[in-house]
Amino acid sequence: MADDFAIDVKGMTKSFGERKVVNHIDLQVRAGEIYGFLGPNGSGKTTFIRMLCGLLRSDEGSGTCLGYDVIKQSDSIKREVGYMTQRFSFYEDLSIAENLDFVARMYGMKNRKEAVQKSLEHLGLAERQKQLAGELSGGWKQRMALAACLIHKPKLLLLDEPTAGVDPKARREFWEQIHQLAAEGLTFLITTHYMDEAEQCHRLAYISYGNLLAHGTVDEVIKLAGLTTWSVRGPDLLPLVAQLRNKPGVQQAIAFGNMLHVSGDDPAALEQAIAPFRREPYQWQQIPSGLEDVFIHLMENSKDNYSS
Amino acid sequence: MKGWPNFSFERFWGIVVKEFIQMRRDRLTFAMMVGVPLLQLLLFGFAINVNPKHLPTEVLLGDNGPQGRTLLYALKNTSYFDFVRLLKTEAEGQDALARGEAQFVISIPENFSRDLLRGDRPSILIEADATDPVATGYALGSLNTLVNTALQSDLKGPLAYLNGTSGPFDLRVHALYNPEVNTQYNIVPGLLGVILTMTMIMITGLAITRERERGTMENLLSMPTRPLEVLVGKITPYILVGYVQLGLILIMAHFLFQVPVHGSVLLLLTSALVFIAANLAMGIMFSTLAKNQLQAMQMAFFVFLPSILLSGYLFPFRGMPVWAQAIGEVLPLTHFLRIARGILLKGNGLQDVVPELWPIALFAAVTLTIGVKRYRQTLD
Numbered sequence: 001m002a003d004d005f006a007i008d009v010k011g012m013t014k015s016f017g018e019r020k021v022v023n024h025i026d027l028q029v030r031a032g033e034i035y036g037f038l039g040p041n042g043s044g045k046t047t048f049i050r051m052l053c054g055l056l057r058s059d060e061g062s063g064t065c066l067g068y069d070v071i072k073q074s075d076s077i078k079r080e081v082g083y084m085t086q087r088f089s090f091y092e093d094l095s096i097a098e099n100l101d102f103v104a105r106m107y108g109m110k111n112r113k114e115a116v117q118k119s120l121e122h123l124g125l126a127e128r129q130k131q132l133a134g135e136l137s138g139g140w141k142q143r144m145a146l147a148a149c150l151i152h153k154p155k156l157l158l159l160d161e162p163t164a165g166v167d168p169k170a171r172r173e174f175w176e177q178i179h180q181l182a183a184e185g186l187t188f189l190i191t192t193h194y195m196d197e198a199e200q201c202h203r204l205a206y207i208s209y210g211n212l213l214a215h216g217t218v219d220e221v222i223k224l225a226g227l228t229t230w231s232v233r234g235p236d237l238l239p240l241v242a243q244l245r246n247k248p249g250v251q252q253a254i255a256f257g258n259m260l261h262v263s264g265d266d267p268a269a270l271e272q273a274i275a276p277f278r279r280e281p282y283q284w285q286q287i288p289s290g291l292e293d294v295f296i297h298l299m300e301n302s303k304d305n306y307s308s
Numbered sequence: 309m310k311g312w313p314n315f316s317f318e319r320f321w322g323i324v325v326k327e328f329i330q331m332r333r334d335r336l337t338f339a340m341m342v343g344v345p346l347l348q349l350l351l352f353g354f355a356i357n358v359n360p361k362h363l364p365t366e367v368l369l370g371d372n373g374p375q376g377r378t379l380l381y382a383l384k385n386t387s388y389f390d391f392v393r394l395l396k397t398e399a400e401g402q403d404a405l406a407r408g409e410a411q412f413v414i415s416i417p418e419n420f421s422r423d424l425l426r427g428d429r430p431s432i433l434i435e436a437d438a439t440d441p442v443a444t445g446y447a448l449g450s451l452n453t454l455v456n457t458a459l460q461s462d463l464k465g466p467l468a469y470l471n472g473t474s475g476p477f478d479l480r481v482h483a484l485y486n487p488e489v490n491t492q493y494n495i496v497p498g499l500l501g502v503i504l505t506m507t508m509i510m511i512t513g514l515a516i517t518r519e520r521e522r523g524t525m526e527n528l529l530s531m532p533t534r535p536l537e538v539l540v541g542k543i544t545p546y547i548l549v550g551y552v553q554l555g556l557i558l559i560m561a562h563f564l565f566q567v568p569v570h571g572s573v574l575l576l577l578t579s580a581l582v583f584i585a586a587n588l589a590m591g592i593m594f595s596t597l598a599k600n601q602l603q604a605m606q607m608a609f610f611v612f613l614p615s616i617l618l619s620g621y622l623f624p625f626r627g628m629p630v631w632a633q634a635i636g637e638v639l640p641l642t643h644f645l646r647i648a649r650g651i652l653l654k655g656n657g658l659q660d661v662v663p664e665l666w667p668i669a670l671f672a673a674v675t676l677t678i679g680v681k682r683y684r685q686t687l688d
Contacts, residue, residue: 050687053530054530054686055526055529055530055686055687056686056687056688057686057688075532078530078531078532079532081530083527083530085523085526085527085530087523087526088523089522089523089524089525089526089527090524090527091524092522103531106528106531106532106533107531107532108532
């Protein structure tokens with residue numbers, strides 16, 4: 001069983017003072033899987049990941065990470081996990097090669113020089129290896145961080161918003177890399193706010209205010225939400241939003257580019273609510289709900305337990 | 309506001325308010341702003357005394373006659389000399405001075421009374437540990453009048469002629485270790501310790517807090533590193549830096565200030581290792597206690613002040629009240645000053661250095677232990 005799951009934890013809980021930041025989260029991630037971890041800012045994603053790799057002590061919970069006890073064997077877990085922090089956390093006054101060499105030493109790598117050289121080449125950093133990390137742009141920093149996380153050949157990578165502040169091209173390349181590595185057998189747990197990235201994950205989990213609200217494949221998550229969605233095109237959609245939001249049956253009306261998504265979980269009530277507006281100049285069309293519709297729906301329905 | 313067309317009171321006040329809010333949030337900084345002047349006031353006001361009295365004095369009594377004893381009473385009455393021990397041999401006295409146990413050794417020669425009454429003007433020898441000229445200056449100054457007045461009540465009637473113009477006896481003062489009473493001889497070896505203290509604590513004080521402030525701590529903790537590896541790893545490079553400083557100051561001291569080197573330089577360098585390690589360990593401890601680099605600096609300052617004032621670097625250690633001496637004894641600098649001055653000026657050997665060395669080693673062990681204990685392996 002431990003062989004099948006890279007991460008298999010139950011009831012992970014962490015409080016900071018009165019705040020329950022992570023509230024009894026169960027999570028199973030299969031080996032070789034790219035698992036997306038989604039949720040609004042401050043929902044406890046980072047805290048959860050830090051608990052997995054022993055950076056934070058969990059208040060409650062049990063389970064295994066790579067077959068090691070997630071509470072007691074964090075030293076062994078650290079050796080086989082690569083953790084990429086949300087904020088760039090390598091030495092800005094060291095060059096790329098020096099940073100990688102440092103990391104390789106921390107993991108006590110044999111053939112250190114070779115490993116560093118390989119990783120430089122593998123991630124296309126060889127030409128920039130003498131550049132100071134502090135001088136790199138966001139995309140290169142992220143690439144270097146990934147190289148550093150991979151140098152000790154981990155089995156599981158925990159990536160905390162790896163593509164925040166990275167341009168679309170670099171993001172695409174980054175994801176190509178992830179898929180390639182996953183094909184080689186690596187397991188990924190990735191947090192992101194981008195829907196296109198979430199859709200690339202094999203499975204995903206959505207947490208909000210410390211609670212796990214949904215998990216499964218993209219289709220499963222969408223299906224589970226049971227949301228019906230209509231799109232509206234037309235001029236001057238803004239006043240329409242305010243009018244629609246007050247109607248019973250309409251749970252959300254959100255702008256998507258130059259159109260509006262109107263969703264509700266009761267198809268009949270929704271159709272009734274939008275009926276008065278189904279006239280010129282608006283063009284209505286029923287569409288399959290997307291991940292973003294579902295996530296916004298989940299977010300709206302989950303209570304902020306900090307403010308209450 | 310004619311002169312400053314662009315000065316906006318609104319903006320100025322906005323900055324003032326923001327500074328106050330930040331000041332209030334950083335409790336430690338706030339405490340320091342009140343604590344440092346208080347500390348300075350207490351130390352300068354109560355602890356420092358450039359006219360030390362009751363200095364430990366040992367006596368080699370070669371003659372038990374009444375005049376000799378009168379003289380000792382007279383010395384005691386100046387309140388500069390406290391007789392702590394009666395010596396049996398001259399060598400014991402030399403030893404006590406070398407170790408710094410005694411500030412003065414007074415030798416009253418054999419047949420002192422007989423020679424005095426004969427009018428032979430016998431000599432009394434006062435040997436002073438003059439490494440710190442300030443410590444002995446006032447005490448030795450008090451002797452000038454003593455020669456003429458000490459025996460006045462003893463030498464009456466037919467003996468009154470002995471009082472004469474030049475005094476009934478001769479006082480010979482030997483200012484040992486620093487015969488020219490050169491203040492630099494005392495200050496420059498002391499500076500050795502002061503400079504090491506300042507830079508070593510400062511550099512390592514920032515070591516951990518910098519990692520935390522720059523966010524690199526999270527990464528370091530996610531790797532399989534152990535606290536002792538991190539802390540000792542951070543200390544080691546600066547031991548080398550400490551030695552570079554040490555070498556530089558020693559060379560300057562000898563060739564620029566002509567400070568004598570009577571003892572073994574190797575012994576000094578070896579002792580310095582313990583001292584440097586103690587300061588680095590202290591810096592590391594601050595680093596683990598402080599939340600940010602500013603706080604670490606402030607903690608360092610809290611040690612600099614007593615280190616400079618209470619160690620005997622600028623002001624005589626024996627002039628301070630007991631509580632200040634007790635604090636001084638805890639500080640590594642106090643002991644290292646004695647070692648450095650002892651080796652350079654007195655030619656002290658290993659057996660003289662060891663009693664000053666172990667308190668420094670103990671200090672290093674305690675601070676490093678606190679540092680390792682306080683070094684959090686998680687981000688909790």
